[in-house]
Amino acid sequence: GENVEQHPSTLSVQEGDSAVIKCTYSDSASNYFPWYKQELGKRPQLIIDIRSNVGEKKDQRIAVTLNKTAKHFSLHITETQPEDSAVYFCAASSQEAGTALIFGKGTTLSVSS
Amino acid sequence: EAQVTQNPRYLITVTGKKLTVTCSQNMNHEYMSWYRQDPGLGLRQIYYSMNVEVTDKGDVPEGYKVSRKEKRNFPLILESPSPNQTSLYFCASKGLAVPETQYFGPGTRLLVL
Secondary structure: OOOEEEEOOEEEEEOOOOEEEEEEEOOOOEEEEEEEEEOOOOOOEEEEEEEOOOOEEEEOOEEEEEEOOOOEEEEEEOOOOHHHOEEEEEEEEEOOOOOOOEEOOOEEEEEEO | OOOEEEEOOEEEEOOOOOEEEEEEEOOOOOEEEEEEEEOOOEEEEEEEEEEOOEEEEOOOOOOOEEOOOOOOEOOEEEOOOOHHHOEEEEEEEEOOOOOOOOEEOOOEEEEEO
């Protein structure tokens, strides 16, 4: 089955810096890669996703890149702000209907001002 | 408002006392699942259901039961809770359209003494 590895487990940056979180996956059939943000005490919420026919996707300060050959994808946050502090989870699934999302173990991002 | 709800949000119980955590969604989603979240281990799937009367084990099903008698509800049952089931539990749902965003409930924090 699918296995998703996520690094780093913790990341501390200064406000305004960029943050990068990387994930690798094992199942070459996976082709949907969402990222979730979980603020303290809250539920995980989707912030961006990418499908395998796209190499990069941007949404304001957030971007995700995908390298299918190397089986890795990354989340990039530019101009970080204190409100970006949260736990970020990557996930992977195949496009088959009803396939479970397999999550990485999460990255705790701390943005200090 | 489209949402996934869980009850209770917080629960303290004792070893062996049966409990049920309810989950309901109003988005007419076919797919529902339960996760537990533990520090350093990320989100691990307990059980999932692809439709009414169709359930299957996830990665960590031991000690849990589920049922799916109605499309909107997917309760999680702990028939004899043990301290190692102390955790934060999330219900989630998504449609079967490919791929489909997964939505999480607010979480249930369970402490088993």
